[in-house]
Amino acid sequence: MRQLVKPHRLKPGDTIATISPCNGWAGDEGIKWKYELGASRLRDLGLNVIAAPNSMRGSEYLAKNPQARAEDIMWAFENKDVHAIIANVGGCDSIKLIPYIDPKSISDNPKIFIGYSDVMNIHLLCYKCGLSTFYGDNLLTQIADQAGWHEYSKKWFIKAFFDSSILGNIEPADEWTFEPSDNFYPEKIRNYYPSIGYEIIQGQGRIAGRLIGGHTGIMELEDTAIEPMLEDYEDAILFVEDIPEFFDEEFIETFFEKLGKKGILNRLNGIIIGKANEKRSFTGQAQIIRQIVSEKYSCKIPIMYGLNFGHSSPMFILPYGAQAEIDCDKNTFSILESGVVE
Numbered sequence: 577m578r579q580l581v582k583p584h585r586l587k588p589g590d591t592i593a594t595i596s597p598c599n600g601w602a603g604d605e606g607i608k609w610k611y612e613l614g615a616s617r618l619r620d621l622g623l624n625v626i627a628a629p630n631s632m633r634g635s636e637y638l639a640k641n642p643q644a645r646a647e648d649i650m651w652a653f654e655n656k657d658v659h660a661i662i663a664n665v666g667g668c669d670s671i672k673l674i675p676y677i678d679p680k681s682i683s684d685n686p687k688i689f690i691g692y693s694d695v696m697n698i699h700l701l702c703y704k705c706g707l708s709t710f711y712g713d714n715l716l717t718q719i720a721d722q723a724g725w726h727e728y729s730k731k732w733f734i735k736a737f738f739d740s741s742i743l744g745n746i747e748p749a750d751e752w753t754f755e756p757s758d759n760f761y762p763e764k765i766r767n768y769y770p771s772i773g774y775e776i777i778q779g780q781g782r783i784a785g786r787l788i789g790g791h792t793g794i795m796e797l798e799d800t801a802i803e804p805m806l807e808d809y810e811d812a813i814l815f816v817e818d819i820p821e822f823f824d825e826e827f828i829e830t831f832f833e834k835l836g837k838k839g840i841l842n843r844l845n846g847i848i849i850g851k852a853n854e855k856r857s858f859t860g861q862a863q864i865i866r867q868i869v870s871e872k873y874s875c876k877i878p879i880m881y882g883l884n885f886g887h888s889s890p891m892f893i894l895p896y897g898a899q900a901e902i903d904c905d906k907n908t909f910s911i912l913e914s915g916v917v918e
Contacts, residue, residue, distance in 0.1 A: 578703075578706065578808070578897070579706075579897070580703065580706055580708035580896060580897035581706055581707050581708060582895075582914070582915065582916055582917045583660075583686050583687045583688045583689075583707070583708070583916055584687070584688075584916060584917055584918065585737060585739065585740045585918060586623065586659060586660055586688065586737045586738050586916075587622075587738070588621070589622060589624065590622075590623055590624065590659040591623070591624040591625075591626060591657050591659055591660075592618055592623045592624070592625055592658070592659065592660040592661070592662055592688075593626050593627070593628050593651075593652040593655065593658045593661050593662075594611070594615065594625060594626070594627050594628065594631055594661075594663075594664055594715055595628045595631050595648045595649060595652055595661055595662070595664065596628075596630070596648070596663070596664045596665070597645050597646075597648070597649060597670045597673060597695060598645075598665060598666050598667030598668070598669065598670045598694040598695060599635055599638070599664075599665050599666065599667030599668075599694075600631075600633065600635035600636070600637060600638030601635050601664070601665055601716065602631065602665060602716060603631065603632035603633050603634040603635070604634050604635050605634075606759075606760055607716070607759045607760065608632075609762060610716050610720045610759055610762075611632070611664065611715065611716065613720045614664075614715040614716060614720030615715070617719050617725050618662075618715075618719065621734065621738075623660075628648035628649075628652055629647070629648060629651060630644040630645065630647060630648050631645075639669075642669070642672035642673050642676060643673075643676045645670075645673050646673040646677045647676070649661075649673065649677055649681070649698065650677060650678060653681045653682050653685040653687065654681050654684075654685055659687060659688065660687060660688035660689070660690070660737065661689045661690070662689075662690045662713070662714070663691030663692075663698075663714050663715070664714060664715045664716055665693075665714050665715070665716040665717060666691070666692065666694040666714060666717070668694055669694070670694045670697040670698055671697050671797075671800065671802075673697070673698070674697065674701060674801055674802060675801075677701060679701070679704065679705045682702055682705040683705040683706055683707065686707050688709075688710065688737055688916065689702060689707070689709040690709070690710045690712050690714075690737075690893075691710075691711075691712070691713075691714050692711050692712060692713070692714060692790075692791075692886055692887075692891075693886070693887065694791075694793075695711075695714065696711070696790030696791055696793065696794065697797075697802055699711060699790060699896060700790070700794075700797070700802040700803075700804065701801075702896070703788070703802075703804075703896055703897070704802060708895050708896050708897045708898065708915070709895075709896050710736060710737075710893050710894065710895050710896070711789070711790060711815070711885065711886075711893070711894040711896070712732075712736065712885075712891060712892070712894065713733060713891065713893075716759060718889060718890075718891060721757060721766065721889065722758070722761075722762060722763070722764060722765050722766070723765045726749075726889060726890035727890075728749040728750075728890035728891075728892070729890040729891050729892075732746075732891070732892040733893065735893075736892075736893035736895070736915045736916070737893075737915070737916060739914070739916075740914050740917055740918050742912060742913055742914055743895075743898075743910075743911035743914060743915060744910055744911065744912075745908055745909075746883070746884075746892050746910060747908075748771055748773040748774055748883070748884060749771055749884045750771055751768040751769060751770055752769060752771045752851055752884060752889065752890065753766045753767060753768045753769060753888065753889050754769075754820065754851070754852075754853040754854050754855055754888055755767060757889070766889070768889075769855065771882075771884075772882070773882065774882045774883060774907050774908075774909065775858065775862070775881045776878070776879070776880055776881075776904050776907060777849075777865055777866060777879040777880065778865070778866050778869065778870055778876070778877075778879050779876065779877060779878025779879060779880075779904045780904045780905065781878070781903075781904055781905065782901060782902070782903040782905065782906075783813075783845045783846050783901065783902055784813075784899055784900065784902075784912065785811050785812045785813040785845035785899070785900065786811070786812050786813065786897050786898065786900070787812070787815055787894055787895065787896055787897060787900050787911075788808060788812045788813075788814060788815070788897070789814045789815035789816050789894075790815070790816070790817075791816065791817055791818045791822075791886065791887075792816055792817075792818045792827070792831050793818075795834045795838075806838070806839055806840065806843060809840045809843040809844055811843070811844075812843070812845060813844070813845055813846045813848060813902065814835075814840075814844050814846075814847045814848075815847075815849075815883075815885065815894055816831075816847065816848075816849055816850070817850025817853075817886030817887060817888075818850075818853075818886070818887065819853060819887050820852065820854045820887075823852040823853065823854065823861065824861075825861055825864055828864050828865060829864050832868040833868060835869075836868060836873040836875075841869055841873050841875045841877070842873065842875055844875075844877055845877060845878075846877050846878040846879065846880070847877065847878075847879045847880070848879075848880045848881075848902065848909060849879070849880065849881045849882070849883065850883055850885045850887070850888065851882050851883065851886070852881075852888075853886075853887045853888045858881055858882070865879060878902045878904050880902050880904075880907075883909060893915065894911075895911065895915035898911050898912070898914075898915060899911075899912040899913050
């Protein structure tokens with residue numbers, strides 16, 4: 577697995593650029609209030625917030641103009657006054673941007689880049705460019721939550737980006753929600769539920785590996801410029817999550833079968849799975865995973881479920897390429913290095 581460049585940490589007074597690589601909702605009239613709410617919370621951390629030139633032109637325009645979205649990414653990386661970049665929201669078509677992005681814009685200007693869901697495609701492009709980026713908060717769906725930026729999410733955002741020390745043990749959140757974030761009604765508050773923490777699906781002992789992953793669509797990138805190669809999975813810890821309908825037993829079976837058939841399972845050191853974003857047991861899915869991974873492909877790697885990242889809330893931050901550890905005996909997950917440098 578390739579070594580990635582870490583970006584410099586944030587300091588009060590630094591500038592963070594907001595971009596819309598996937599969906600242009602942030603600029604829609606009925607949703608701008610939520611963008612402003614998220615921007616104000618970043619300003620509360622001492623950051624200067626600026627919107628990329630095309631990012632607030634609305635969902636209709638940006639859906640028809642992937643090149644404009646790509647131009648914003650290059651503008652944000654090339655702009656010397658910008659220290660970090662955050663995606664406003666996910667979506668489903670950021671793959672359309674890849675042909676329009678000059679990789680040198682990224683590789684020549686390493687800086688913090690944050691987002692999750694469909695933003696994964698941009699992360700994987702950055703990975704190809706040699707930059708470690710961060711599978712973490714989107715502005716609208718986490719930071720601008722109507723109930724407030726969850727303290728667990730906010731703590732890990734500050735730790736990951738303002739602190740160049742080791743991230744360390746990532747404890748599970750005490751509570752979580754599987755309910756989707758609402759972009760239209762300021763008064764709509766999500767309900768949070770007690771969390772049971774992490775579950776070991778299989779494995780024993782302690783293993784380490786470098787982080788790679790995203791949502792389950794990472795298996796749908798065959799023959800694209802951003803498809804991870806087999807060697808990228810060598811001795812890695814794969815992190816994976818998705819929206820509720822993609823975590824039923826049938827889909828889990830399909831996903832893990834692809835990992836096996838592609839020869840990925842036996843290259844990995846371990847797998848962590850984000851909370852399935854649904855208020856029901858993961859027992860059925862866990863049984864299928866064991867049947868495929870352990871029985872069919874004779875792969876005994878540790879697999880841990882129920883971590884706080886991705887489409888549930890709250891979330892911690894996953895730096896691509898960082899060394900991490902699964903300890904099955906202690907039921908812990910740790911990131912063994914910093915996400916940023918001084």
